[in-house]
Amino acid sequence: MSQIAADYRLDGALLGPVLALLDAHIDPYLGRGLVSAGCVTSLAMQGDRLQLGLSYPYPCRGVQAETAGQLATALTRLPSIKSVDCEFSFVVPKTSADRQGTLAKVAHIIAVASGKGGVGKSTTAVNLALALAAEGARVGILDADIYGPSIPLMLGIADFKPQSDDGVHMNPARAHGICAQSIGFIINEEQAAVWRGPMAAGALAQLINETAWPELDYLVVDMPPGTGDIQLTLSQKVAVSGAVVVTTPQDIALLDAKKGVNLFQKVNIPVLGIVENMSYHLCPACGHKEHPFGAHGGDKIAQRYGVPMLGALPLNISIREGMDVGQPSVVAEPSGELAAIYREIARKVGAQLALSHSQSGVSISLSDDE
Template structure:
């Protein structure tokens, strides 16, 4: 059978958040018809969530072209290892490292890092989360594992703490909950590097790193000593937050770490009774920032009291409400993030694994 008409139709289909069609992206691996079924095999180099549903819209047209009764979409994921931004040695088993940053505190950066990590995991990826805020680690509490301690069977390396389907490590697991980490910058940077490299992460597609706010020693460590692939900047619509977000974008530019995009938190408040949306902290700031600096706006998140309570309780929204509206927003941002990371990067040879999704 001539499969060229089918390939041509696939070449005109561009999934949501992709800059290229299926054929141009190189994900179509095999097309054949057997026993009245059109089998199409796709191998995806990054995590996706809604692609399987999107593809169903092609079924009727493809069946007519192939003279088939049904379409069997065979989706596999082989997450690509992308070139990182510096010469730092790779972390064993970790394919891609994504830094989540903010210019100032209190903009929801850690909440974003946790829920993005959980969203990537929900999309079928193997995900780790590193709490790089050595002065104010919040990830243990947000994941609901504040009392956990990393196990070490050799006295040299640590096993990460497992929570909600991801693995995590933090200085917060190693010191008391009320102990103050009184370290100078070089000492804090050394501690971060040790936690990163002495943790047995296993095979990870993505390691999400929750940075402390600002542009100090820890950020320079990430830029120079950690094989970072790309970064995300979190802000609110307030002018003071936007001004600091600009500093973060410029910092990553100076150290040659690509910025995948900006996430605007507290964009609006939505009334739980009538649904009316009100911009409490200004509006349009995220769009203007992205337009001015040539980076995508990955998403806008509402000011949500339930989300805050869930984080305090150690039950992040993506885990607590997997079908909820807020979870849908995080999944949408994670899809943009994964696609943007792949299409803006350069894949390098690596030992990949394949999982059917």
């Protein structure tokens, strides 16, 4: 999987046992041993200290310390190794996706979608983008919900107005370590976009093509709810790497989520997994867990379509409060339980992209009659 040449500087008697122990360590996100996954890039000894270089195809800053500790415990069982120094790096696997213009610097594009509104799709998109950045990636977010842009408010940058350095391309906003673009930066927040489908699709194309995106590992696209013009426009115009489908446990939300999965499967965009919001409620007084909207709905969809269940978020008022004041959970409480869930989702999304696109990207082309 790795596209980096390995540099092993160990004698033959030690190299075999070291590689065997490293490959016995199964990465929980890639589902492979570190050697088989191509993550081991360098090995060298300095006295009785092993210098170990690891390069991951997905951002994983949050679990590096734990991984280093596990590897050190295993490797120091060998008589000649007394300690281990681990050096981690993150390199996005190259794809064959042919992106032109302002998207040429974007490695992966992730669509975050839902079959219906009100399931926390935008909240998920924002926190996913911030979690990917917290894990070590360069990230941008595009608000593709032309009729109901919410990213400016959720990131706390509702007053931002795009500027241009070259008179052609708009510079994206920057907040909390990521860059962002939204129709909400251009039109008044109280102004309704009373546009027919083709006009909305044209506005999305303009946002995509006229934004001066910097070098990005991931561009997260917050899709509007449903399966209409905007979704088809994105599929036709952009090489989307994969999609995350957001739902809640209610039967009606699950029904619409299935339609979202079917849409992406029809246009050959890999579904990276399911995120279930409002999955459960923990009583703050006694800790009792209850499922006011039903249980295991996201799991059932994931099993039916053979896609991963990425994570389940609780019904928690702090999620809503943070988004209302431009302080999403990942940045409001970076060491909190909610941030940990989002960062786990981010690692899973990154790993799924690495597994799906290690050999080739996905380029979508639909005929006019589809």
